[in-house]
């Protein structure tokens with residue numbers, strides 16, 4: 110369902126009609142970044158804070174697209190209301206995606222204007238680039254370049270989630286005759302790729318507004334990212350979204366105006382959400398998924414009690430000198446019944462059953478992410494910490510090996526890979542390899558000092574004398590073999 114494209118030269122007329130004002134700036138093509146906003150005359154630096162800072166772009170509040178705006182739109186469009194009530198109200202993102210789906214379908218099938226009510230976004234969407242280089246839109250061969258990186262699992266999981274979401278949208282909207290006609294009837298039905306594109310469009314263009322929250326804002330979404338941005342956005346007293354020049358910044362004529370998409374986002378996050386990696390970024394971290402031991406009889410209970418996706422976060426310090434990791438689940442993962450962990454099912458007065466977690470006979474159901482602190486008081490806390498360190502080390506080692514074994518054979522993209530995807534994937538691989546190597550070196554030091562701890566030495570000695578390995582029974586962890 111390709112929607113018709115409009116040339117960017119038509120944007121000033123659209124902006125004028127919809128009360129968007131550009132002051133000394135315009136949207137134009139930029140080198141290697143698609144559209145961007147550049148100054149069309151020199152802008153002098155001022156030290157003025159808001160509200161007196163120079164305003165570069167003003168967008169009226171009624172053009173801001175978020176869950177509240179979609180709900181407002183549904184008040185004017187009874188057919189869309191049916192659709193929103195059938196599929197929406199699950200998240201702000203889901204509601205906006207539904208709105209975008211309908212608006213792009215209306216733009217690509219002008220003959221169906223009786224089905225839905227169009228609004229300024231129907232035309233604005235036609236100015237937007239057809240694709241974004243986010244990995245959900247990479248071809249299969251390009252996605253292979255992410256093997257061994259933290260994005261491998263994340264992108265696969267996202268595609269599965271999008272597939273389930275698309276299935277639901279398809280099923281529910283097919284039950285409503287007018288939407289079945291517009292979206293799925295023969296002769297150009299919406300495809301899964303269209304859905305992935307809408308998700309990518311949303312992810313790469315939504316902003317966090319101070320008052321209105323997660324929103325898409327036309328024209329402000331034409332501004333590219335820089336680690337040293339010259340501008341920032343805000344909502345003013347009239348709830349308009351304004352782009353303001355940063356104090357002390359002057360812009361020569363023709364220079365690009367930039368904002369920050371978030372200075373703490375990792376390379377993987379930038380690639381996942383925006384399709385590029387900023388070489389100037391200082392955020393140096395990665396997140397890996399963690400799974401309980403496959404033979405842990407408490408694995409399922411631990412996952413349910415933890416209630417979030419288990420992961421390990423590794424980050425280099427801001428000054429670049431140290432690498433640290435955190436993993437709340439790793440601590441819960443490494444304690445067992447013989448250490449004092451217990452799960453009990455409590456029957457409530459209404460008959461409902463509830464899983465409760467006990468540590469050393471204390472109810473810690475609300476503190477399952479706090480086991481790093483909880484194990485401190487345990488007489489064998491150093492042994493427990495050593496188990497955790499071993500698990501984390503294993504995870505990093507496995508990841509590093511996977512990264513090395515899946516290194517692309519050539520130094521250039523194959524004929525089925527786009528050069529930009531190849532270069533970005535290589536940059537991500539290099540960043541993550543460096544972090545993992547640094548993290549392993551740091552862990553090695555920590556492990557050596559734990560192995561020298563007198564409680565650990567005594568514990569391992571006892572186990573050796575008993576002729577058993579460290580854990581010994583069914584509830585043991587693989588990581589207990591520290592040799």
Ligand SMILES: C[S@@+](CC[C@H](N)C(=O)[O-])C[C@H]1O[C@@H](n2cnc3c(N)ncnc32)[C@H](O)[C@@H]1O
Pocket residue numbers: 141142143144145237238241242313314330331332333334335382383384385387
């Ligand atoms: C909010 S849009 C900005 C406008 C966009 N360039 C366009 O053509 O519509 C975000 C997208 O712009 C591109 N982009 C923004 N900043 C960039 C940068 N510093 N380097 C490369 N691409 C960038 C990426 O494709 C990103 O997904």
